[in-house]
Amino acid sequence: MLRLIIGNKNYSSWSLRPWLAMTALGIPFEEELVPLDAPDFKDRIRERSPAGKVPVLIDGDGVVWESSAILEHLAERFPNRGIWPVEPAARAYARSLAAEMHNGFGALRSAAPMNLWRPIEPRAFPEEAMKDVRRIVRRWGEARARFGAGGDFLFGTFSGADAMYAPVATRLRTYAIEIDPVASAYVEAIHAHPAFKAWKEAALKETGSLAEDEVDWPVVKRV
Known part of the structure; x- marks a missing residue:
């Protein structure tokens, strides 16, 4: 196992x-x-x-x-x-997206840490973080337009690329970052997936807090 x-x-x-x-x-x-x-x-x-x-x-x-x-x-x-799409062009694109996520978008990750129990509240972000947001949203739109006809995820059905970008979807929602309708629908699809809902349900039961991931510290805001 x-x-x-x-x-x-x-x-x-x-x-x-x-x-x-x-x-x-x-x-x-x-x-x-x-x-x-x-x-x-x-x-x-x-x-x-x-x-x-x-x-x-x-x-x-x-x-x-x-x-x-x-x-x-x-x-x-x-x-x-189904970790990666079957069709070669889609699989290559999915792997590239995943690698870009793994190696990039540091400004967004630093400014907007994943925090599932924080209420949905907007906050100001530096321009470098917003550049990351715009780049991510552009990539999502390209994937959805080229390969997403078969479902609600980047390549239609859920894949490893969606797993890589799921934390970004939580950041965009938690900090109420404005995005286009295609990206908004994708964020909703991630949050509606049963596996993600199970993860979040467990997350909301946790008690330990980390200062570096609480942007309102020393206040810890919880839904």
Whole structure:
């Protein structure tokens, strides 16, 4: 049985990505949550991964860390579960989108940390973060126009690309960032997916708070 080690569901955007992909696409696994603020967090994670970060996927004697690497590993292990689109052009585009997410958009991630229990409230963002938003929305529109006819997600049906961008969808909603109708519909599709709803339901039951992910600190706003 695969074992996925993750951090707090309210905050850990990188943990959400493989968890959501595996849950949405029916890949069985066991979950182990290590709180990000645990005093021994680094030690516990380094026992399993040299990076000392979550997520970590344990597959028998194999260890895979970094969300993008986990998705590629799953695509090899479960080629028929739909991690990537079947059609070559769509698959290439999906992988490129996922890689762009993994390596970019740092300004948006810094200005708008994932925080699922924060009420939906707008706040001002630096121009660099808004440039990231515009770039993401443009990519979403391109994917939906070229490959999204078969459903509500970037490539029609849910895929690894959607798992990679799901945390962005939460940021856009949490901080009430204005986006176009195509992007808005996509954000709603992510939030309506049963796997994401299960993650968020668990996140809202958590209690530990992290100052670096609470933009209103020392106030912690909760729905």
